Amino acid sequence: MDKYCKKMDHPKSCGCASKKIAALSLLVAVQTTSCVSNKGQGVTALGKPCYGYWHQLPASQGKVLDSVKLEELQKKTRKILSEESPDFNGQNAFFEAVKKCNFLLVKSLIQEYPSITSKEVVKALMLALKHKDTLSFRYKHEKIVHFLLKEHTPALEDLYMQDETGSTVLHLLIKRGDINALRFLAEKLPLKGLLMKDKKCRTPMHLTARYKSPKMFRIVFARIIDKLDADRAIAELFKTCKRGSVFSCAYLRKHSDFAELLNNSKVQISTVFVQGSKMFKTILDALPVRLDLEQLNTIVREIDDIQDGYIISKQYGAELRGIVWSYIKKQYPIDSDKVIQYVAYIRHLSYIEEKYGSDSKDVRDYVAQRKKLVSYIKNRYGSKIYQDVSKDNGDSEPDEGYGSGLETSHNESILTS
Numbered sequence: 001m002d003k004y005c006k007k008m009d010h011p012k013s014c015g016c017a018s019k020k021i022a023a024l025s026l027l028v029a030v031q032t033t034s035c036v037s038n039k040g041q042g043v044t045a046l047g048k049p050c051y052g053y054w055h056q057l058p059a060s061q062g063k064v065l066d067s068v069k070l071e072e073l074q075k076k077t078r079k080i081l082s083e084e085s086p087d088f089n090g091q092n093a094f095f096e097a098v099k100k101c102n103f104l105l106v107k108s109l110i111q112e113y114p115s116i117t118s119k120e121v122v123k124a125l126m127l128a129l130k131h132k133d134t135l136s137f138r139y140k141h142e143k144i145v146h147f148l149l150k151e152h153t154p155a156l157e158d159l160y161m162q163d164e165t166g167s168t169v170l171h172l173l174i175k176r177g178d179i180n181a182l183r184f185l186a187e188k189l190p191l192k193g194l195l196m197k198d199k200k201c202r203t204p205m206h207l208t209a210r211y212k213s214p215k216m217f218r219i220v221f222a223r224i225i226d227k228l229d230a231d232r233a234i235a236e237l238f239k240t241c242k243r244g245s246v247f248s249c250a251y252l253r254k255h256s257d258f259a260e261l262l263n264n265s266k267v268q269i270s271t272v273f274v275q276g277s278k279m280f281k282t283i284l285d286a287l288p289v290r291l292d293l294e295q296l297n298t299i300v301r302e303i304d305d306i307q308d309g310y311i312i313s314k315q316y317g318a319e320l321r322g323i324v325w326s327y328i329k330k331q332y333p334i335d336s337d338k339v340i341q342y343v344a345y346i347r348h349l350s351y352i353e354e355k356y357g358s359d360s361k362d363v364r365d366y367v368a369q370r371k372k373l374v375s376y377i378k379n380r381y382g383s384k385i386y387q388d389v390s391k392d393n394g395d396s397e398p399d400e401g402y403g404s405g406l407e408t409s410h411n412e413s414i415l416t417s
Contacts, residue, residue: 251320303324
C-alpha cells in the first residue's frame with residue numbers, strides 16, 4: 001500500500017507536465033473515497049471501473065485493506081487534487097465532488113482546506129442546485145446544499161453572485177423547490193438579496209408565483225414585509241418582469257407558448273389552470289392590508305390585456321375576475337357592490353376610450369352616466385382615478401340605476417365575469 005502512496009507523491013514535486021498526471025486523477029479521486037474493494041478488482045462503489053493505475057488493487061489485497069492506510073490514501077489523493085490539479089472549466093476537485101454527489105469528499109475538502117473561499121462555496125451551491133439528476137441523487141445534492149449553507153454559510157456579499165442567467169442562490173433554491181434551505185437563506189439575506197432580479201427582471205417573488213408554491217411565496221413575502229412596511233411590500237408585487245406582475249405570474253403557465261397553444265381555439269382544458277387560479281387567490285389572501293381601488297383596477301386591467309392577447313381564454317379570464325370580485329366582497333363588506341361596479345366602470349371606460357377615443361361622444365356620455373358612482377367612491381375612499389369627473393356636490397349615494405347597462409369588451413355581464 002505504501003508504494004501506491006509514494007507514486008501519488010511524485011506529481012507534487014514535478015513540473016507542469018507532471019501535474020497533468022494529477023489532473024487525470026481528478027475524476028478518479030471522487031470515486032476513491034467510496035471505494036469498496038470487495039466488489040472486485042478496480043471497481044468502485046459507484047460500479048464504474050477505475051482507470052488510475054495506483055487505484056487498481058487486487059481483490060484479495062483489498063479484502064484485508066487496513067482502514068488507516070485507506071484513510072491515508074484518501075487524504076493524499078484529496079491534497080493532490082486540491083492543490084496540484086489544473087482547473088477544468090472551473091470544475092476543480094471541490095466542484096467535481098459536488099457534481100458527483102460525494103458528500104464525504106465535499107465535507108473533507110472544505111474542512112481540511114481553508115483555502116476554499118466563500119465565492120467557491122457559492123459556485124458549488126449553484127452547481128448543485130442546477131444539476132439535473134434522479135430522485136436519489138437529488139436528495140444527495142440537497143444534503144450537500146444544506147451542509148454548505150448551514151455549516152459554511154457564505155459571506156452576504158457573495159450571496160449576491162449571479163450565474164449566466166442572472167439567478168442568485170435564492171432564485172435557484174426556488175426553482176429547485178427546496179423550502180427548508182429557502183427558509184434558512186431568506187432569514188439571513190438583507191432586503192437587497194430578497195429583491196434581486198435575474199436577466200428577465202424576475203425577483204424571487206415572481207419565481208415563487210411562477211412555480212405555484214404558496215409556501216415559498218409566504219416565506220419570501222413575509223421577510224420582505226419585515227424589512228419594509230406593508231404598503232411598500234405590496235407595491236413590490238406590482239413591479240413587472242417579462243411576463244408581468246407577480247399576480248400575472250401566479251395565474252399564467254410557466255411557458256406562455258404552451259398557454260397560447262391551449263387557448264388559440266374555443267377548446268379549453270379546465271384542469272390546466274387550476275394551480276394558477278389557486279396561486280392567484282393565495283397571493284390575494286396573503287396580503288397584510290387590503291388593496292386600494294387603483295391596485296384593484298391594475299390587476300383587472302392586466303387580466304384583460306392578457307386575455308386580449310389570447311394568452312388565456314375568456315372562461316379563465318372570467319374565473320380570475322371572479323376571484324377579484326370575491327376578494328372585494330371580503331375586504332369591502334359594506335360597499336362591496338359599489339366597489340365592484342366602480343372597478344368594472346374603470347375597466348369598461350378604458351375599453352371604450354381605446355375603441356372610440358378619449359374625446360368621443362360615447363366616452364363623455366358614459367362618464368356622465370356614472371357621475372354619481374364616481375363621486376361616491378371618491379368621497380368614500382379617496383380614489384385618485386378620474387376624480388376630476390365629479391365636480392358637483394350631489395348625493396353621496398348613487399341612484400338605483402348607477403350600475404345598469406355596464407358591459408365588458410366581450411359582451412359579458414360585469415358581475416358574472
